[in-house]
Amino acid sequence: xxxxxxxxxxxxxxxxxxxxxxxxxxxxxxxxxxxxxxxxxxxxxxxxxxxxxxxxxxxxxxxxxxxxxxxxxxxxxxxxxxxxxxxxxxxxxxxxxxxxxxxxxxxxxxxxxxxxxxxxxxxxxxxxxxxxxxxxxxxxxxxxxxxxxxxxxxxxxxxxxxxxxxxxxxxxxxxxxxxxxxxxxxxxxxxxxxxxxxxxxxxxxxxxxxxxxxxxxxxxxxxxxxxxxxxxxxxxxxxxxxxxxxxxxxxxxxxxxxxxxxxxxxxxxxxxxxx
Amino acid sequence: xxxxxxxxxxxxxxxxxxxxxxxxxxxxxxxxxxxxxxxxxxxxxxxxxxxxxxxxxxxxxxxxxxxxxxxxxxxxxxxxxxxxxxxxxxxxxxxxxxxxxxxxxxxxxxxxxxxxxxxxxxxxxxxxxx
Numbered sequence: 020x021x022x023x024x025x026x027x028x029x030x031x032x033x034x035x036x037x038x039x040x041x042x043x044x045x046x047x048x049x050x051x052x053x054x055x056x057x058x059x060x061x062x063x064x065x066x067x068x069x070x071x072x073x074x075x076x077x078x079x080x081x082x083x084x085x086x087x088x089x090x091x092x093x094x095x096x097x098x099x100x101x102x103x104x105x106x107x108x109x110x111x112x113x114x115x116x117x118x119x120x121x122x123x124x125x126x127x128x129x130x131x132x133x134x135x136x137x138x139x140x141x142x143x144x145x146x147x148x149x150x151x152x153x154x155x156x157x158x159x160x161x162x163x164x165x166x167x168x169x170x171x172x173x174x175x176x177x178x179x180x181x182x183x184x185x186x187x188x189x190x191x192x193x194x195x196x197x198x199x200x201x202x203x204x205x206x207x208x209x210x211x212x213x214x215x216x217x218x219x220x221x222x223x224x225x226x227x228x229x230x231x232x233x234x235x236x237x238x239x240x241x242x243x244x245x246x247x248x249x250x251x252x253x254x255x256x257x258x259x260x261x262x263x264x265x266x267x268x269x270x271x272x273x274x275x276x277x278x279x280x281x282x283x284x285x286x287x288x289x290x291x292x293x294x
Numbered sequence: 295x296x297x298x299x300x301x302x303x304x305x306x307x308x309x310x311x312x313x314x315x316x317x318x319x320x321x322x323x324x325x326x327x328x329x330x331x332x333x334x335x336x337x338x339x340x341x342x343x344x345x346x347x348x349x350x351x352x353x354x355x356x357x358x359x360x361x362x363x364x365x366x367x368x369x370x371x372x373x374x375x376x377x378x379x380x381x382x383x384x385x386x387x388x389x390x391x392x393x394x395x396x397x398x399x400x401x402x403x404x405x406x407x408x409x410x411x412x413x414x415x416x417x418x419x420x421x422x423x424x
Contacts, residue, residue, distance in 0.1 A: 047373055119322035125344075126318045140370070156370065209319070266370045270342035272363070272401075273318045280396045281322065 048262035056259055057229055064259035066230025070190075073146055078190050078226045081146045083263060084137070084255040092131070092138040095208045095236065095250040108213050108243040114284075115211025121281040124205060128268035130158040132205030133180050133196050134222055134236050138253060143263055151185055151192065156266050164194045171197050177216050179204055192224040207238065215242040230257045318344075324365075324403045328394035332362055332402075333410065336386045341379040343368035346417070348382060348404075350390070364392060364404040366417050382407075382416050 057068035071079040086092065096102050104112060115122065125131070131139050136155045145152040149167040154160075164183040172182050175198040182198040199205075201216035218240040226232045232255045239247040334352035346366040351359050366372065369379070382388070387410035392402035407416045 049373060120319035121322035123319055126322075128344075264370045264373060266343045266368065268344050270340055270345065270347065272345065272347055272365070273323050276323050276395045276397050276399065276401065277318065279399075 047264060049264075050260060051262065053260050064230070064257075066228070066257065066259070068229035070226045070228055075148065077187050078192070079146050080144045080151065080192060080224055080226055080232065083141050083143045083258040083261065084232060085141050085258050086138040087254045087256050089138070091251060091253045092135055092209055094210045095135070095212060095238070097249065097251040102212055102238075103245040103248055104212075105243055105245060111213045112211055115206070115213075118281055118284050120209055120211055121277045122285065123209060123211070125268075126274060126277050128158070128271050129205075130155065130160050130179075132199075133162065133183070133220055134234070134250075134253075135205070135208055136160065136162070136180070137234070137255070140266065141258055141263060151194070154263065156263050158268050159265060164196075171195065177201065177204070181218070181220065188223075190225065194220075194222040194224070196220040196222070213243055214238070214240050217242040230259075231255070232257070320403065323395060324393040325396050326393055330392045330394050330402055331389070332364075332392060333389045334362070334387070336382060336384050336388055337361060338384065339379065339382055341369050343370055346372060350388060360400055363401040364390060364407075365401070366404055372417055377417055382409075386416075387411060388416065 057065040057071075059065045071081075073079040073081075102112075130136060136142065136157060137153070140156040142156060143154040145154065149165065151164040151166060153162040153164070155162070160180075162180045162183065164185040166185045169184060171184055175182055177200040178198055179200055181196040183194050183196040185192055185194040187193070197219045199214065199216055199218045199220075201214070204216075205214070206212065207214050218238065221237040221239070223235040224232060225234075234253040234255065236250040236253065237247055238244065238250065332350065332352050334350040336348055336350050338349040340347040345368050347363055348366070349361055349363050351361055353359055367375075389408045389410055390402075390404050391406040392404045395401040395403075404417070406418050408414065409416050
């Protein structure tokens with residue numbers, strides 16, 4: 020039990036330290052009052068305040084968000100369900116689970132993609148009239164969801180994050196993304212649900228109130244799944260009065276051990292025939 | 295709600311919100327069936343993402359010394375947990391609870407660190423999520 024207790028004491032000290040430092044000058048903007056934040060009478064951010072609106076009257080998705088659990092990052096599939104994988108995809112998935120996910124792109128300093136870059140660390144949304152921008156803290160990456168009316172590109176060069184366009188459906192922001200890389204791109208989640216270059220991703224963003232946002236994701240990849248399927252609804256909490264931090268993959272010591280332990284089970288090329 | 299309970303609940307929420315080893319698979323690199331307890335002197339601190347690493351000299355029963363490498367959460371998460379890089383200094387005596395790497399090299403993931411001189415935890419509160 021000693022091992023378990025020690026970290027909690029560390030957290031206690033950490034939180035106390037944070038409290039002491041609040042209001043003082045810090046090397047990072049970890050705690051600072053952000054203008055425009057709705058507040059309760061005691062000055063704290065009012066997470067239950069109404070959904071803010073942009074100048075055009077649409078809900079504003081702006082702010083810094085963090086998934087309320089790592090569960091989405093681990094596995095996109097809803098509780099009690101399995102993704103309708105085609106046989107080759109099921110084989111790949113099984114292998115990735117059996118090898119503890121050692122070949123996850125992150126092992127070689129490649130980032131999570133769409134949608135799972137949202138679920139790993141904090142991300143910031145900038146809502147501009149003609150584009151929704153995601154700034155992902157993980158590895159200092161970004162994604163643009165264009166809202167200027169352009170169509171998805173035809174036969175684009177496959178991209179890690181794909182190509183995204185967005186529109187409003189009432190108060191729900193709908194992002195459509197296609198043009199992904201296939202085998203050499205992202206995994207859908209850390210467990211290793213695969214996708215191909217045929218993936219078409221639909222994300223529906225709803226800001227419930229000032230402090231909470233929900234995102235429903237649909238995976239439509241006929242080369243890997245027998246039908247489109249919906250992920251577990253993702254919930255995100257607004258991170259008030261703070262700022263993003265720089266996070267680059269600059270010291271990847273893990274790769275040496277991972278290769279030493281797992282190289283005999285490498286899937287390059289992966290098992291099973293790919294379409 | 296008393297203050298102690300409030301603190302515990304807030305800490306629980308904090309821990310749940312901290313994602314520590316999303317960069318690579320914890321279980322691919324470390325073995326939870328290989329717990330270690332190491333006491334020694336800090337020789338180096340690498341305050342870098344995606345993982346902070348520190349190194350320590352540990353005296354073996356036969357008198358020889360082994361330099362161990364210990365993985366921690368990255369600076370991003372440690373900063374958010376309230377830690378600064380100078381919380382651990384070269385020359386500090388520390389006691390570490392850790393899980394050894396699967397390749398049995400002298401590397402491990404540090405779950406808990408205590409500064410021997412002060413008796414206080416260091417860089418903890420972000421223990422690895424299995």
